[in-house]
Amino acid sequence: MSRLPLLLLALLPFAVSAASPDKTCDDARTQLDINECAAHEAEAADTELNAVYRQVMQQLQGQPVAIEKLRAAQRLWIPLRDADIAARYPVGKDEDPRVLYGSMYPMLYSAAKAELTRQRTQWLRATFIDRVEGDL
Template sequence: MKKALLALLMLGAAFAVHADQPMSDHGIVDHYCAKANTQRDMDECAAAALKDADRQLNATYQAALKKWAAFPDTTAKLRQAQRSWLAYRDADVAARFALADKERAQGTAGTAYPMAHSLYQAGLEFERVARLCEFLRGDAYGERDTASCADLAAHPAVVPHQP
């Protein structure tokens, strides 16, 4: 029992060493909006957070496709998963802001709406980047690459097809 627990702890420690954890909602605000003083500043920094999240999401996804290009079944499943995740993201954001969207259409929405919308979507996208990074690392296949997700996305190692 002690050996199994020790092995499980070691596996968890190995995972924690290279896992890129997504920023918390507070972390996103602290990172992108620390110097914001006005609502306009907050809207702009939230938009910057979303733009960065979009960029990271696209780069990590494209790197994963490139890495696994020699395995068409894997890349087809990854494309399907990404399309499904995008549909989930859009539905989740729509559900979260359904009342605000209605108020916005009526001209009665609060001024914090653009900021809240952008920060929420950015948070979802940063979470997805972390998941795609684990796929990019090949964790499910026993790889233990400890490079940062940004480095892996910029320079994906291609897995050669083996007959």
């Protein structure tokens, strides 16, 4: 018998947890688990932002100036988001964030990133998608 089915069966729990981060979050017991959960939430927020951004860019087809301006705004927003998080949780050049904020620093950083990313997604939707659909 081939070992491949056994290997796939052994990896199934990891595939399920990666595919359903909410389940992993429900089961989070350690700080490491909670940090990973927060990282998954930040990734999910980023994925949603990218999908909405692509949708907006599609709506703006045929409007090269609007596309250029939105691209420029998005390129500026990303470093602004990161600077806002750095201002919320400041870490000096020679400082260790885990010393300053403890083992929950990755969770704090990821949660802030997810929050700001969701706000940006909401703004893009309200400004470009909902407004356009509501105007029709």
